[in-house]
Amino acid sequence: MIKQSVPHFFTSLNLLCGCFSIYFAYIFQFETAFLFLLSGVFFDIWDGLFARLLGVESELGVQLDSMADMVTSGLAPGIILAQLFVLAGNHPLEVVLGWPINSVVEFIPWVFIGFILPLGSAFRLARFNLNGSKKNHFIGLPTPAMAMFFGSIPLIVQHPNLVFLKPIIISNPGLILMAVLFVILMNTNLILFSFKSFSTGSVDLILRILTITITSVFILFFGLGGISFAILFYLVLNLLKISILKIGNDSNIN
Numbered sequence: 001m002i003k004q005s006v007p008h009f010f011t012s013l014n015l016l017c018g019c020f021s022i023y024f025a026y027i028f029q030f031e032t033a034f035l036f037l038l039s040g041v042f043f044d045i046w047d048g049l050f051a052r053l054l055g056v057e058s059e060l061g062v063q064l065d066s067m068a069d070m071v072t073s074g075l076a077p078g079i080i081l082a083q084l085f086v087l088a089g090n091h092p093l094e095v096v097l098g099w100p101i102n103s104v105v106e107f108i109p110w111v112f113i114g115f116i117l118p119l120g121s122a123f124r125l126a127r128f129n130l131n132g133s134k135k136n137h138f139i140g141l142p143t144p145a146m147a148m149f150f151g152s153i154p155l156i157v158q159h160p161n162l163v164f165l166k167p168i169i170i171s172n173p174g175l176i177l178m179a180v181l182f183v184i185l186m187n188t189n190l191i192l193f194s195f196k197s198f199s200t201g202s203v204d205l206i207l208r209i210l211t212i213t214i215t216s217v218f219i220l221f222f223g224l225g226g227i228s229f230a231i232l233f234y235l236v237l238n239l240l241k242i243s244i245l246k247i248g249n250d251s252n253i254n
Contacts, residue, residue, distance in 0.1 A: 003056050004056045004058070006050045006054060006056075007047040007048070007050045007051040007054070007056060007061050008061065008064060010043045010044075010046045010047035010050060011044075011047040011061070011064045011065050011068050013039075013040075013043040014041075014043040014047065014068040014072055015040075015067070015072065016040075017036045017072060018036070018037070018040045018068065018072030018076050019071060020036040021034070021037040021040065021079075021080075021151075022071070022075060022076050022079050024036065025076065025079045025080045025083055026083070028083060030080065030154035030155065031155060031224075033076070033151065034152060034155060036076075037073075037076050037147055037148070037151040038148065038151070038224070040068075040072035040076075041073065041147065041148065044069060044073075044144060047065060048065065062129060063129075066125045066126075066128075066129055069121075069125055069143055069144070070118065070121060070125060072144075072147065073121060073142075073143035073146065073147035074117065074122060075118045075121075076147060077117050077146060077147040077149075077150040077151055078114045078115050078116075078117040078118040079114065080150050080151055080153070081113070081114035081117055081175060081179060082111040082113075082114030082115065083114075084114075084154065084175055085108060085172070085175060086108060086111060087154075087170055088170050088171055088172055088175065090110045090111075091108070092106045092107060092108050093106070093108065093109055094106050113175070113176055113179055114179070116180070116183055117146065117150065117179060117182070117183065119183070120146075120183030120187060121143045121147075121186065123186075123187055124140060124143050124186040124187055125143060127139075127187070136196055137191050137192060137193055137194050138191070138192040138193075138194050139190070139192075140186050140187055140189065140190060140192070141182065141185040141188075141190075141235070142186075146182045146185070146186055146231075148227050148228075149182065149228050149231040149232075150182070151227075152224060152225050153169060153225075155225030156169075156222060156225035156226070156229070157169055157170055157225075158225070159222050159225055161222075162222065162225075185235070190238065191242070192234075192235075192238045193237075193238065193241070195208055207237050207238075211230070211237060214230065215230035215233070218230045
């Protein structure tokens with residue numbers, strides 16, 4: 001009973017961190033929101049690890065894990081994106097509601113675009129559960145990677161050397177483009193290398209080491225905001241790998 005509770009404990013921490021991240025994003029404390037988001041992703045890794053080490057993997061654990069991920073890696077980045085639409089300078093719209101409410105509602109329509117992230121995450125997580133999680137690669141971009149990208153966006157545009165990016169990124173076109181792109185990436189059938197295995201003698205091992213090295217460099221120069229660049233670098237590496245393999249296969253056929 002105690003062994004079975006260990007993974008659930010980390011899953012619960014993941015869920016709580018997601019809730020805390022949402023709260024701090026709501027009050028525009030993006031640094032704290034991102035720290036809780038990162039903590040949730042960290043606990044998400046440990047719950048699965050302990051479940052495998054202790055031999056207590058269960059269907060209940062799978063479902064709890066997905067629900068926690070839906071909050072931390074789905075809703076939390078959606079709230080962050082919604083708040084970025086507020087910072088983009090969009091003005092609120094007033095709507096007069098008649099009977100039975102008889103009140104005036106004020107809201108910014110653009111913020112609702114942020115909620116396509118939890119929608120895309122829900123489909124990604126559901127597909128992940130159906131396809132199984134015991135593969136040494138990802139099919140589509142994992143939701144935690146998407147969450148870390150959007151969670152670090154507010155930090156990267158605040159960096160003294162990157163403030164010139166702010167009007168480009170924190171704008172309606174920029175935010176919409178990123179949201180749509182990452183929803184597609186999460187639900188695509190692209191095979192991306194994972195960090196679940198570090199077996200030697202493979203191209204993926206080199207790519208993993210390169211990704212970790214470059215991520216460390218980005219964080220060194222840009223702080224935690226550099227994680228957004230690291231996610232983009234990871235995607236570029238995968239696209240290059242896919243393109244090279246495709247060219248090689250086409251050459252063999254010809």
